[in-house]
Structures are given as C-alpha cells and as structure tokens.
Amino acid sequence: MLTYIVRRLIHAFVVIVIVSIAVFILIRLLPGDPIEMLISQTQLTETTPEMIEALRHDKGLDRPLPVQYADWFVQMIRGDFGTSIMRNFDIGKEIGNRVTVTLMIGLSAFVIGLVLGPILGIVSAVRRGKFVDNLVTVIANIGITAPAFWVGILLIFFFGVRLKLLPIYGYTLPWDDFWMSFKQSLMPIFVTALGPIATTARQTRSSVLEVMSEDYIRTAWAKGLNERKVILRHIIKNSLLPVVTLQGTMLRMVVGGSVVVETVFVIPGMGKMMVDAMLSHDYPVVQAVTVIMTLVVVLSSLIVDLLYGWLDPRIQYD
Amino acid sequence: MERLLTVSGLTTEFRTERGTVKAVNDVSYHVDEGEIIGLVGESGCGKSVSQLSVMQLIPNPPGKIVAGSVEFEGQDLLRYGRESREMCAIRGGRISMVFQEPMTSLNPAMTICRQMGEVLTEHLGIDKAEARERSVDMLSQVGIPDPGKRADDYPHQLSGGMRQRVMVGMSMLCNPKMIIADEATTALDATIQAQLLELMYEMVNKYHTALVMVTHNLGIVARYVHRVNVMYAGRIIESGTVRELWANPMHPYTEGLLKCVPKLGERLVPIKGMPPSLINRPPTCPFLPRCRLRQKSCFEEPVPELTHVEGDHYTTCRVRLEGLTDD
Numbered sequence: 001m002l003t004y005i006v007r008r009l010i011h012a013f014v015v016i017v018i019v020s021i022a023v024f025i026l027i028r029l030l031p032g033d034p035i036e037m038l039i040s041q042t043q044l045t046e047t048t049p050e051m052i053e054a055l056r057h058d059k060g061l062d063r064p065l066p067v068q069y070a071d072w073f074v075q076m077i078r079g080d081f082g083t084s085i086m087r088n089f090d091i092g093k094e095i096g097n098r099v100t101v102t103l104m105i106g107l108s109a110f111v112i113g114l115v116l117g118p119i120l121g122i123v124s125a126v127r128r129g130k131f132v133d134n135l136v137t138v139i140a141n142i143g144i145t146a147p148a149f150w151v152g153i154l155l156i157f158f159f160g161v162r163l164k165l166l167p168i169y170g171y172t173l174p175w176d177d178f179w180m181s182f183k184q185s186l187m188p189i190f191v192t193a194l195g196p197i198a199t200t201a202r203q204t205r206s207s208v209l210e211v212m213s214e215d216y217i218r219t220a221w222a223k224g225l226n227e228r229k230v231i232l233r234h235i236i237k238n239s240l241l242p243v244v245t246l247q248g249t250m251l252r253m254v255v256g257g258s259v260v261v262e263t264v265f266v267i268p269g270m271g272k273m274m275v276d277a278m279l280s281h282d283y284p285v286v287q288a289v290t291v292i293m294t295l296v297v298v299l300s301s302l303i304v305d306l307l308y309g310w311l312d313p314r315i316q317y318d
Numbered sequence: 319m320e321r322l323l324t325v326s327g328l329t330t331e332f333r334t335e336r337g338t339v340k341a342v343n344d345v346s347y348h349v350d351e352g353e354i355i356g357l358v359g360e361s362g363c364g365k366s367v368s369q370l371s372v373m374q375l376i377p378n379p380p381g382k383i384v385a386g387s388v389e390f391e392g393q394d395l396l397r398y399g400r401e402s403r404e405m406c407a408i409r410g411g412r413i414s415m416v417f418q419e420p421m422t423s424l425n426p427a428m429t430i431c432r433q434m435g436e437v438l439t440e441h442l443g444i445d446k447a448e449a450r451e452r453s454v455d456m457l458s459q460v461g462i463p464d465p466g467k468r469a470d471d472y473p474h475q476l477s478g479g480m481r482q483r484v485m486v487g488m489s490m491l492c493n494p495k496m497i498i499a500d501e502a503t504t505a506l507d508a509t510i511q512a513q514l515l516e517l518m519y520e521m522v523n524k525y526h527t528a529l530v531m532v533t534h535n536l537g538i539v540a541r542y543v544h545r546v547n548v549m550y551a552g553r554i555i556e557s558g559t560v561r562e563l564w565a566n567p568m569h570p571y572t573e574g575l576l577k578c579v580p581k582l583g584e585r586l587v588p589i590k591g592m593p594p595s596l597i598n599r600p601p602t603c604p605f606l607p608r609c610r611l612r613q614k615s616c617f618e619e620p621v622p623e624l625t626h627v628e629g630d631h632y633t634t635c636r637v638r639l640e641g642l643t644d645d
Contacts (some may be wrong), residue, residue, distance in 0.1 A: 182506075213377070218375060219417065
C-alpha cells in the first residue's frame with residue numbers, strides 16, 4: 001500500500017514535469033510578445049529597440065529556452081513561482097489568495113455533485129419508469145448538453161438583471177461578508193455543479209440498474225431483506241465503483257470549468273487569473289497556474305484509485 | 319406426514335416483445351414435511367421460474383404470477399405482496415433457496431460472515447456477535463476448514479465449491495421448513511457436486527427440512543429424491559415416486575428422459591426435436607410435435623389434467639391413460 005502510494009507520487013511528478021515542459025513551450029509558440037505588451041501598456045510614446053532589449057534582459061527572457069525552463073522549474077520546486085511579467089506581483093502569493101476563491105466555489109460544487117448526483121441516480125433507478133425517473137432524466141440531459149457559459153449567462157439575465165435577486169458578478173469571501181458571499185456564490189456554484197450532478201446521476205442510475213439484476217441481489221431478496229435493506233446494504237456500495245471513477249474526472253472538470261465560470265461571473269479565482277495571464281502573454285503566471293491545476297488533477301485521481309480498494313475488496317495494491 | 323406446501327394452478331407469464339410467454343402453466347404439486355422432491359426437465363421448461371414464483375422472486379416487470387395459489391403452512395403466500403413484511407419473513411426464515419450460480423450469488427463487497435449474519439439478525443433478531451458465532455458454527459458444519467478465519471474472507475477468496483457450501487450453510491441458518499435447491503450443484507465439477515449433495519442430504523435429514531431439488535440430472539434424482547415431478551414446456555406432465563417412474567414411465571417424454579441417462583455399455587437415445595416455443599401455445603399436449611405415440615385425437619383434444627394412475631403416480635398422456643391405439 002505504502003509502496004503503491006510512493007510509486008504513484010513518482011508518476012505524479014513525471015506527469016507534472018511533462019505538463020510543465022508542454023505549457024512552457026506552447027505558451028511561447030503563441031503569437032505575441034510579453035515585453036512588447038508591457039511596453040505598450042506603460043504607454044511610452046517612444047520606445048527604442050535598446051529599451052526593449054534591456055527590459056527583456058531584465059525579465060530574463062533573453063536567455064536560452066532550456067536555461068529559462070530549468071531556472072523556472074528549480075525555483076518552483078523550492079516553492080517560488082516567480083514574479084508576474086506584466087504586473088510585478090509574487091505569483092505564489094497571488095495563487096495562494098486566488099486558490100481559496102476557486103476552491104470555495106469548486107469544492108462546494110464538487111461536494112454538491114458528489115452527494116446530489118448519486119442520490120438522484122439511485123432514486124431514479126429505484127423508481128424507474130415513474131415520474132421522478134423521467135424528471136431526473138430530462139434534467140440530467142439538459143445538464144449534460146447545455147454549455148456552462150450559456151447557462152451562466154441565462155442565470156445572470158434572469159436572476160440578476162430581470163429579477164434583481166442576485167448580484168451578477170464578483171466574489172466576497174464568506175468570512176468577510178457571509179450573506180454577500182452566499183448570494184454571489186449561488187449562481188457560479190450551480191453552474192459548476194450542474195455538469196457533475198447530471199453526469200453522475202446518469203452514471204449512477206445505469207450502474208444501479210445493472211447491479212439490481214445481479215444474482216447476489218436476488219440472494220439478498222431471498223434472505224428476506226426488505227427493499228430498503230437490499231438497496232442500502234447490497235446495491236449502493238456495489239454500484240458506486242464506476243461512479244467513483246467518474247467523480248475523479250469530475251474534480252478535473254470542476255477545476256477546468258473554473259476558467260469559464262470565473263470569466264462569466266468575473267470572479268477573482270485561478271481560472272480568471274489564467275485567462276487574464278493568457279491574454280497578456282504573462283508566461284510565468286500561465287505556467288504556474290497550469291502546474292497547480294495539474295497537481296490537483298493528479299492527486300484527485302490518486303485518491304480515486306485508493307477509494308477503489310475500499311469499495312471493491314477484490315482490488316489489491318502492490 | 320404433514321402437508322407443508324401445496325401449489326395449485328400456478329401460472330407465471332413474461333411479457334416480451336414477441337408476445338406473452340407462459341413460462342409456468344397451471345402447475346400443481348405438493349411437498350410434505352421433511353420430504354425430498356425432485357423437479358426435473360430440460361433447460362427452459364419452467365423449473366426455476368416455478369420455484370422463483372413460489373418465493374415471489376420473479377422480476378416484475380417483465381414477469382408476473384397471473385393465477386394459482388401457493389399454500390405454505392396454511393397461508394396463501396400469493397395473497398401477500400412481493401415486498402410485504404409477511405413475504406420477507408418467509409423468505410430466508412421459513413423457506414430458503416440455494417441458487418445455481420455459486421460464483422455470482424454472493425455479494426462481492428461483503429465478508430462471508432456479514433452475509434450470513436444478515437439472515438440471522440433479520441429473522442431471529444439476535445445481535446451481531448451472536449450472529450457471527452452461529453455463522454462460524456454453520457461454516458464448520460458445512461465443512462469449511464478454519465471457519466473462524468474464513469468467515470472474514472470475501473467471496474472472491476473462496477472457490478466455487480466453497481461458495482456453494484456457504485450458500486447451503488446460509489440457507490440452513492434459520493432452520494427453515496423447506497429449502498429450494500435450484501440446480502445448486504450444476505455449475506460445479508462432478509466430485510464437488512457429489513460432496514455437496516451428500517452434505518445437503520445430511521443437513522436436511524438432520525434438521526428434518528423439506529428439500530425441493532430442481533435439476534436436470536436424473537442421477538441425482540434417483541439417489542436422493544422421494545417423489546419426482548417432470549416438467550415440460552411450463553407444465554408438470556408426470557409425477558410419481560422414483561420407483562414408479564423408473565419402472566413404469568407413462569409419458570413418452572419421461573421415457574425419453576430416462577433413455578438419456580448415460581449407462582456404461584449402452585447407447586444414449588436422444589429425444590428428437592426441440593422443445594416448443596412458449597409464446598401463444600395452443601392448449602394441446604406440448605410434447606405433441608416430438609411424440610412417437612401421438613394419435614390424431616391428440617391434435618384436437620386439450621392436454622388432460624395430471625390424472626391418477628396408481629399409488630403416487632400421475633400422468634398427462636391421454637394415449638396411455640385411455641389406452642388408445644392407432645386409429
């Protein structure tokens with residue numbers, strides 16, 4: 001078990017190295033130059049090539065690429081993500097602030113999906129063909145097909161602009177102003193959670209239906225258990241395995257989805273930071289955010305794999 | 319002997335896309351206390367479905383018990399709902415069932431001990447510690463070595479034979495009045511099969527439990543069973559004691575079955591043709607298309623009820639019953 005975790009962590013490290021190289025190269029392949037953007041931003045009317053070169057040297061962007069990469073990666077391992085080219089802030093600190101916002105919304109959405117998805121799926125499977133089942137199926141289909149940004153804009157239009165019930169943008173941390181934070185979080189959390197709830201509900205439904213026709217469920221009935229006990233003791237645990245796999249990918253979706261949701265609702269989180277940095281070619285910021293998101297994804301899939309062992313005793317780690 | 323179970327006119331239908339299938343058609347039989355009866359017939363003849371109907375374990379939809387009564391210890395079980403409290407108390411408590419598929423009949427995510435203990439806590443209301451103790455004791459009775467340790471194993475850690483021993487043990491836990499063994503040994507290899515049959519035979523004799531053996535193995539029937547019901551296409555077409563049927567089979571299907579039992583130095587004689595489709599069957603004798611005794615009138619008259627011949631022997635062959643000859 002321990003050796004398994006260690007091996008998985010080594011794998012995780014390799015993945016992060018590969019991702020860091022990829023993002024390092026890809027962001028530099030994009031047309032546009034951060035130094036030129038920086039200069040045009042500061043609105044100097046006259047710029048000489050010397051000034052540009054001096055600034056480039058100052059930011060360390062004139063060094064050979066392998067040197068730049070090695071320097072960045074080593075610093076990062078030491079916990080220093082460097083400084084933003086555009087706005088000169090300490091990236092590590094900024095991510096620290098913004099990750100809280102993203103996690104507040106992302107984790108709430110994830111937990112809601114984690115709980116609500118399976119419950120809807122189980123209810124829908126147990127009452128299959130009934131009204132509840134049809135309702136869940138319709139909602140799930142909408143949740144899967146409707147893009148997050150579109151749902152977000154619709155919500156802003158109805159609840160924000162028309163009904164004026166909820167603020168249409170921004171974010172406040174709950175320990176600063178809980179009521180405001182709650183109102184501001186409702187729509188982003190709903191939009192983020194919609195996909196996970198819908199996908200999980202559908203997966204759980206079909207998984208439960210499959211388990212229901214297993215021989216050991218017939219055995220459970222033959223023992224004289226009532227419906228509640230058959231479902232709680234025998235069906236749920238066995239039908240959760242494929243759902244857990246899916247939940248692992250859900251965490252990724254939530255993290256990745258933050259890019260869209262935070263842009264739509266103008267929330268100062270990691271996703272918004274990523275988008276802003278990409279638009280201004282702020283290389284080190286894009287690199288740092290990408291690596292952090294990769295870390296979340298890799299660790300979440302490790303947790304999922306460890307959960308398997310608890311759900312299905314046939315799975316052994318070695 | 320006291321009458322334990324009387325099934326009469328039991329009819330179970332399945333709705334399919336191609337029509338309604340009468341998987342069990344007007345089946346009547348009885349089981350006395352402590353008696354071992356056999357239910358034989360080829361695959362798809364309704365043996366299992368009839369037994370699942372008695373236990374009300376038919377998945378609905380598509381299956382439905384449409385007629386008949388199942389009287390067990392004076393109660394008509396079919397009056398109770400599938401998931402009613404009364405039916406749950408009978409399943410596992412008064413009647414238990416051992417299934418054909420040892421590899422898949424146990425919950426893969428639960429230890430043996432918990433699966434067995436569940437029956438006890440459910441029906442006898444005892445606590446978990448005592449349930450465990452009794453389960454371990456039962457495991458040793460069904461010949462599981464080192465039962466204290468094995469009790470905490472998961473099903474995948476046991477072989478098929480071991481799992482079926484667990485199932486047999488589980489079925490005996492609440493000391494039921496009747497056990498239905500639905501092809502309980504079919505999926506196991508021959509030596510394990512023999513061991514398990516001996517074990518079940520021993521156990522039901524020890525606790526004076528009635529046993530319904532559903533099988534297509536006539537060897538098993540000859541060795542352990544008191545009375546046999548022969549099923550064909552959803553109906554019981556002949557029944558009697560083993561001695562009566564073996565010495566004097568009345569129905570040509572029973573005759574055919576007996577000729578299919580392998581004996582050293584003798585050629586097997588297969589029954590020609592296939593069993594009929596059960597969708598929209600006419601009321602005539604279901605064996606008609608394959609029968610070597612058939613008469614013209616068989617095509618016109620409906621199949622007779624099980625009719626008494628002598629002793630415990632009943633048959634539905636009108637040719638034999640009425641002594642018809644070629645016309």
